[in-house]
Amino acid sequence: MPENDHPRVTPVCAEVIAAKAHVVLDTGTTELAGNGTAHRHPADTNVPEICDEPAAGRAMDDLAQQLLNTADRDIQSMTGNRPNVRQTSGRPV
Template identity: 75%
Template sequence: MPHTAEWKVRLHLFEDDDGTTKAQVVLDTGTTALSGHGTAHRHPADANVPEIGDELAAGRAMEDLAQQLLNIAERDIEGMGVPRPSTRQVTGWSM
């Protein structure tokens, strides 16, 4: 059974005067929305390169979102009655 879907992702970046960059990534699946968050803190002695803070905060926000998606998928698989092995590998569904 073929399946096609389009999920929309928005990434918002905010930098404070103190060198803290915050990121929020929002995933809209059409039926649900998830939000991941990440921060990066520039050391006062470091050069002010906003792109680095953006990259770190965005990467951490996406990592947060990815973990949420993996947890949801794992719960969905368990809800189907598939036994959970000692490793995160489930037959037919690589985790």
């Protein structure tokens, strides 16, 4: 990869099936997969989007946690210091 070229982060699959979601992220050097599920209470009205959205969000959250853990390990292996990549400048975590 050229020195000034940035790795590409491309979602390979973002698929919601019923109340299950599976998301794959391929950075070119690492591939991570996140999974999420959601369940509708039997007494609730059957609105698939209301169940699909939390499942997709949970899959993306799972993927985000894995990506942050990978970044932690990579930084620590290069610097010897334990990083805190979970700090944000935008929304609070």
